[in-house]
Amino acid sequence: MRLFDTHCHIADPRFDEDRDDVIRRFREAGVARALVVADPREEEPNQERVFALAEAHDFLYAAIGVHPHNASGWDDDAEATLRAYLAHPRCRLLGEIGLDYHYDLSPRQTQREVFDRQLELAFGLGMPVQLHIREAHGDCTELLRARWRAGRLPGGIMHCYTGSWESAKVYLDMGLYISLSGAVTFKNAPKLAEVAAKLPADRVLIETDCPYMAPVPLRGRRNEPAFLVHTLAKVAQLRGEAPDALAEQLWRNACRALGVPE
Numbered sequence: 127m128r129l130f131d132t133h134c135h136i137a138d139p140r141f142d143e144d145r146d147d148v149i150r151r152f153r154e155a156g157v158a159r160a161l162v163v164a165d166p167r168e169e170e171p172n173q174e175r176v177f178a179l180a181e182a183h184d185f186l187y188a189a190i191g192v193h194p195h196n197a198s199g200w201d202d203d204a205e206a207t208l209r210a211y212l213a214h215p216r217c218r219l220l221g222e223i224g225l226d227y228h229y230d231l232s233p234r235q236t237q238r239e240v241f242d243r244q245l246e247l248a249f250g251l252g253m254p255v256q257l258h259i260r261e262a263h264g265d266c267t268e269l270l271r272a273r274w275r276a277g278r279l280p281g282g283i284m285h286c287y288t289g290s291w292e293s294a295k296v297y298l299d300m301g302l303y304i305s306l307s308g309a310v311t312f313k314n315a316p317k318l319a320e321v322a323a324k325l326p327a328d329r330v331l332i333e334t335d336c337p338y339m340a341p342v343p344l345r346g347r348r349n350e351p352a353f354l355v356h357t358l359a360k361v362a363q364l365r366g367e368a369p370d371a372l373a374e375q376l377w378r379n380a381c382r383a384l385g386v387p388e
Contacts, residue, residue: 127373129358130380131160131351132305133189133222133256133285133333137175140337140348149183152351156373160351161384163222163256164190166207167199173211180216187384189219189256197232197240205247212253218384220248221256222285228261238265245273248280254383255282257302263293274300283383286335291320298329303383305331308341308349311360322364327375331383332357 131152141148152160164176173190180188190211192200211217223244225237232240248255259266273279284297286307294304304325310318322330334357336349341356358376362369381388 127156127370128158128377129156129332129354129373130377131157131334131336131354132283132331132380132383133307134160134162134336134351135338136160136162136336136351137164137172137179138337139170141350148350148352152354153185155352155355157351157354158377159185159187159380159386161187161189161218164188164211165193165196165222166190166211167192167196167204173207177211177214177216180214186216187218187386188214188216189221190217191219191221191223191244191256192240193222194224194226194237194241194258195229195231197237200236200240200243205243208244208247209251212247212251218254218386219256219282220244220251220253220280221282222258223255224258224260225262225266226258226260227265234265237262238269242269245269245280246278248282249273249278253280254385255280256285257282258285260288263289267293267296270297270300281383283331286333286339287321288315288318289321290317291324294321294325298326303329303331303379305333306357306361307333307335308339308345308353308357310364311342311356312345313342319364322361323366328379330361330376331379332361332376 164173340349
């Protein structure tokens with residue numbers, strides 16, 4: 127069995143003391159590849175650490191984007207940094223980008239403007255995107271639909287999806303993948319159970335979003351890519367599929383979404 131963690135943050139300082147062990151554990155658990163995410167507008171910019179990891183390990187890929195929390199920090203320097211790292215051979219996605227109305231750490235109008243600018247950048251570069259949307263599916267679908275109708279929507283992934291099946295169908299119609307995190311294992315997530323069961327086989331992905339969102343039975347712990355096996359097991363149960371067969375389908379989907387060889 128081989129798994130692809132399509133979104134993780136193992137460059138985070140919470141892994142500084144045991145990162146090598148974390149990598150060893152996830153490799154032993156069957157997670158053969160992972161995508162590590164950078165943001166040049168974090169309080170402590172992490173793009174150098176993320177890309178150093180991707181350069182050091184041929185099973186790691188990188189993504190970079192300005193998260194909606196940090197949209198207020200967008201400027202010409204941020205865009206220049208994105209352009210430079212998006213040209214790196216280990217970079218597969220522009221992300222995570224989007225809208226987050228739960229915390230509103232950047233003004234909503236600023237979030238929308240920066241989201242749209244990064245979508246335009248990705249489209250111009252022919253780069254897929256990874257989308258973080260929290261409590262903002264209405265504004266997100268309005269913005270994406272306008273781009274889709276104009277023929278200027280890049281391909282990409284709805285990362286750590288927490289919306290409804292009705293919203294998921296809208297994103298699927300626009301050609302996007304839906305990525306499920308450990309949240310699908312939570313008892314209070316019936317919407318995600320429906321989404322997991324109904325997603326087309328060729329559009330579903332899984333991820334950890336570690337160190338966040340540890341799945342049941344490890345909820346409350348620092349998440350890590352090795353825990354992806356629990357999310358796989360739950361999604362397989364919800365879909366009525368054998369975990370090994372689903373893992374192979376997810377592997378093909380991830381490689382296709384990120385544009386890497388199987």
